[in-house]
Amino acid sequence: MNIWLLGYEFPETIMIFGEKQINFLCSQKKASLLEAVRETVQDVIGADIIMHVKAKSEDGTTQMDAILHSISSQRKSPVIGYIAKEAPEGKLLETWADKLKNSGLQLGDITHGISDILAVKDQNEIMNVKKAAYLTASTLKNFVVPKLEKVIDEEKKVTHSSLTDETEKAMLEPAKVKVKLKSDNIDICYPPIFQSGEKFDLRPSAVSDDDTLYYDSASVIICAVGSRYNSYCSNVARTFLIDSIPMQSKAYEVLLKAHEAAIDALKQGNKISAVYQAALAVVEREAPELVSNLTKTAGTGIGLEFRESGLLLNSRNDKVLKAGMVFNVSLGFQNVVAKTSKLKRNFSLLLADTVIVTSEGRNVVTQLISKALKEVAYSFNEDEEEEKLKVKAESISKEALQSKATLRSDNQEISKEELRRQHQAELARQKNEETARRLAGDGVANGDNRSAVRASSDLVAYKNVNDLPPTPKEMMVQVDQKNEALLLPIYGSMVPFHISTVKTVTSQADTSRHSYIRIIFNVPGMPFASSDANVSKNQSAIYLKEVSYRSKDSRHITELNQQIKTLRRNVMARESERAERATLVTQEKLVVAGNKFKPVRLPDLWIRPSFGGRARKLPGTLEAHMNGFRYSTTRQDERVDIMYGNVKHAFFQPAEKEMITLLHFHLHNHIMVGNKKTKDVQFYVEVMDVVQTLGGGKRSAYDPDEIEEEQRERDRKNKINMDFQNFANRGERYLDPTAVQGSRPGIRSTAQRAWVSWCSLQIISLHSSNIMLFG
Structure with missing residues (x-):
């Protein structure tokens, strides 16, 4: 209540509010601070403020008796309201609580009333x-x-x-x-x-x-x-x-x-x-x-x-x-x-x-x-994720089958069985064709994402025996980061395995102070294992399925486990990105504008999706060159080229009801932003801070500083909108940017749906952006 009424907390202070009087019992210092509200209270509600100053050596009982006497003199049977759920803190408030209980006055709990007052915020x-x-x-x-x-x-x-x-x-x-x-x-x-x-x-x-x-x-x-x-x-x-x-x-x-x-x-x-x-x-x-x-x-x-x-x-x-x-x-x-x-x-x-x-x-x-x-x-767990994806694909196929089998006929069960047999026959045909291609050495081609998985013949850690690192005195499991290999001591020799052959690695400790590391490899016949053409070619080969080692050095086992997992994760991420890039449509090279034709630039922009990584995010510059856009930051590896011919739709959305101004490009073909494959790229600027510091005090709506600050915000927003508009207008010679004409609140969130003459769209939240065509 102190904070809500006065903006500050006043400990060891008693406040009693009556119809015509407000009594304060506090120290001399607090009383001098509270004097500031005397005139305001008198002018607004016509009540008098009575100060009861307590010296440090006093317990306040004399002043409390005076307050209770004043209350009793105003009405014959007064009722005193108090907040029952709050226990008194401090000696002064404890003494006041005892005084109230022994005063003989009627007491009433006003907790809910206070709650109703505080419920609606200004x-x-x-x-x-x-x-x-x-x-x-x-x-x-x-x-x-x-x-x-x-x-x-x-x-x-x-x-x-x-x-x-x-x-x-x-x-x-x-x-x-x-x-x-x-x-x-x-x-x-x-x-x-x-x-x-x-x-x-x-x-x-x-x-x-x-x-x-x-x-x-x-x-x-x-x-x-x-x-x-x-x-x-x-x-x-x-x-x-x-x-x-x-x-x-x-x-x-x-x-x-x-x-x-x-x-x-x-x-x-x-x-x-x-x-x-x-x-x-x-x-x-x-x-x-x-x-x-x-x-x-x-x-x-x-x-x-x-x-x-x-x-x-x-x-x-x-x-x-x-x-x-x-x-x-x-x-x-x-x-x-x-x-x-x-x-x-x-x-x-x-x-x-x-x-x-x-x-x-x-x-x-x-x-x-x-x-x-x-x-x-x-x-x-990548292996479990692959299993979930496969199960999900099968469930989707079953749901599609069930929807097709919903027929208005008395022989509905027979129709479902017939559709199931047809579906099984089609799956068998596709599997046979895939096996034939694999045996022929062509791999799994024609649109399957698994075609990007390397065959085991490509997984060469060392070209010959001389490239192996020298055998250590103590036979220990080693991780070769440079050659992406795992060296295991087997029968007195260090045997290399490419890290991509490792499926999982786990470590644990037992009660005898020994630690174990268990390594499981990808071998033929394992469920959900990656397809490999060499598995079918080398039917007579012998594969190592798993191996375990015991050590007294638990710290070494933990570090080894971490190194293997980190190396495997990095290699898998690199191969995944390589596979993603292999599916991209080849784009023409960017023709950079020379000194004679200075490119149109839009500085200090942020990009979505971001480049990723754990480094601090940096703003960049968007430039319009001869045949495309280039966005780059001060880092050499953070660069994105967007060809004009690859832009399907371009949208410009000024900051009207949102906190950002943006340019959004919806592309014909995917491109890579960092290690992310995407068809939607947008560049934006926050026109104002989402949260601003107001100095902690209450400021008047007519405060000159407040008015000047608001004007600066409007000027900055208008300048950013104008810069984006000019950039979009000067880009009309290469593409036709569409300006958003209006917006309205979304249904399930506070995001604004916007529209242009031919579609409705939501592009502020890129992860849930969508475009809905009219007509």
């Missing part, structure tokens, strides 16, 4: 919530996610509590998470929460334990982060799936739909109970077996308090939603029993976002960190 409060939400989401996106990816990728051992400490430090230093906010105004709502393994607690009061982060196959990691800006709270929680099983993926998709349904129900005029009912309806429809695991609430109101109890999102709260209310929409599945041996016992899922109710709908202010399944599901 514009300054909304801005504080947005800044807190931006900090929270940025912490999760720019620190937590990269940290987890690095830990899992390098197989480090870290505890939940250590992750909590590191995340808290990063949040309190906003520059570390790429946020421009004053650290003096920042605090945490609660220590960040990290949970994994088999112990999950989805309550807001949960804490991180000292257990080691568990990220084996089919594991779940829950992260929850909450921050404050100028004492206003925000919260976000995400669940990350590691090599998830189908049951986990389905449960997450159901939770995601339920969470979106709850957010969609946050509309002005709806009852609060409709929010939880919307989420419950989705779970009952999509996965009724998970209803018992659903959390009993969908979150609470949030603001100066992390949990505004009067705005609990459950099925019994019939209060009406109003514009300006802010909610922490938190939904999860607790202790779902897994039907697989991969999990220890059970798993839990949690999603939370900070949402503002507006007159036009709702605003998810933590949407910076995505919660889509493809963004939170990580796959580190």
